[in-house]
Structure formats: structure tokens, C-alpha cells
Amino acid sequence: MQFLVISRRLTEKFADTDFEPMVPLEGARARELYSAGFTRQIWHRGDQPGACQIVEAEDIDAVRKNLATLPLAAAGMIDFDIIPLKPYAGFNP
Template sequence: MQFLVLSRRRTDQFSNADFERLVPSEGAQARHLYSIGFTRQIWHRGDVPGACQVVEAKDEGEVHETLATLPLARAGMLDFEIVPLKPYAGFSLLLSPSVPRRLWREASWLGQPTVTYYG
């Protein structure tokens, strides 16, 4: 199962020097989590100090357990928001033969060229 993880550095409680001390080991552990397939994609956040990542785990408990291996998390320097993700079914429904052909012709709401099906 995939999860969206938003982390935020607790800059109100820790100094830049506190974070800088752990950044090298944090980066090494982040690379390790990517190499084992836990982290699928990762970005720096543009709104606050922290990261956004898509991770793969069997359940939310495993996500918490694995994130706890990050040095900044172990030090209590990060807050996490974890969002379970589900597959998006909209495209498969739109292209299904059981969908009324009228909807196929009116598919321009997707922001794509209109799909025409005369089957």
C-alpha cells in the first residue's frame, strides 16, 4: 500500500545547528530507505522546512516504524502527517465499455482533447 508522508521540521523547538548536526546521517538513512523500496519518491517541501514523500508499506504501523529510523525523527525533530492512498479509478471508469458513449464524447472535462467513441 502507498502512503503520502509530509514531514515538517520542528524549527520552533530546535536550532539550525541542531538540524545541521544530524543532516549527514539523515541523508544516508533516506538513501537507504529509497534503496530498499520503502521511499518511492521524495521532494523538499516548498512551504515549510521538511519533505514530502510517497512510501510503500503493508500498513500505517510499518510507515511509523520505518520513519522512526530517521535520525531527525529519533531526535524528536520532525512532525509527520501520513495519508493512506488508494488507486484512482476515474480513468478506468471513463474508458470502460460499460460507460455510456455520451460520456466518452464529453470527456473534454479532463482537460484533454475530446475522446470520440462510436463503437
Template sequence: MQFLVLSRRRTNQFSDADFEQLVPSEGAQARHLYSIGFTRQIWHRGDMPGACQVVEAKDEGEVHETLATLPLARAGMLDFEIVPLKPYAGFSLP
């Protein structure tokens, strides 16, 4: 099952320097999650600091567990919104 994940950095609680310390390990873990097929696509958000990604997991619990492996998430520096996705019905045959 696929999910849309919007993450937002908690910039009101943490400084740029706090984030910069974890960015290298965050990138390494993000690459790992992509390499194992969890992350299908990922972008930086254009409206605020954070990311938007499409992920693949058996259920929302697995999404939460896997996102928790990100260093910024472990440090409590991110908020997540997780949206389950369904196939678009407009492409089905009549």
C-alpha cells in the same frame, strides 16, 4: 500500499545548528530507505522546512516504524502527517 508522508521540522524547538548536526546521517538513511523500496519518491517542501514523500508499506504501523529510523525522527525533531492512498477511480475502464 502507498502512503503520502508530509514531514515538518520542529523549527520552533530546535535551531538550525541542531538540524545541521544530523543532516548527513539523515541523508544516508533516506538513501537507504529509497534503496530498499520504502521511499518511492521524495521532495523538499516548498512551503516550510521538511519533506514530502510517497512510501510503500504493508500498513500505517510499518510506515511509523520505518520513519522512526530517520535520525531527525529519533531525535524528536520532526512531525509527520501520514495519508493512506487509494487508486484513482477515474482511470478504471467503464
């Protein structure tokens, strides 16, 4: 099953200097999740610090478990909206 994950850095609780040392670690873990087939596509957000990604997992609990391994999530510095996706019916006659 695929999910849309929208993340947002908690900039109201943490300063830019708090995020700086975490960014390389976050990128490394994101690459691991991509290599493992969990993350299918990922983008930086254009409106605020954070990312949007399409992920694939058996269920929402598996999504939460994988996202929790990201350093910013483990540090409580990021928030996620997780949206389950289903096929678009408009392409079926």
C-alpha cells in the same frame, strides 16, 4: 499499499544549528530507505523545512516503524503526517 508522508521540521523547538549536524545522517538513512524500496519518491518542501514522499509498506504501522529510523525522528525533531493512498477511480470507465 502506498502512503503520502509529509514531514515538517520542528523549528519552533529547535534552532537551525541543532539540525545542521543531523542533515548528513538523515540523508544517508533516506538513501537506505529508498534502496530498500520503502521510499518510492521524495522531494524537499518548498514552503518550509521538511520533505514529502511516497512510501510503500504493508500498513501504517510499518510506515511509522520505518520513519522512526530517521535520525531527526529518533531525536524528536520532526513531525509526520501520514496519508494512506488508494487508486484514483476517475481513470476507470
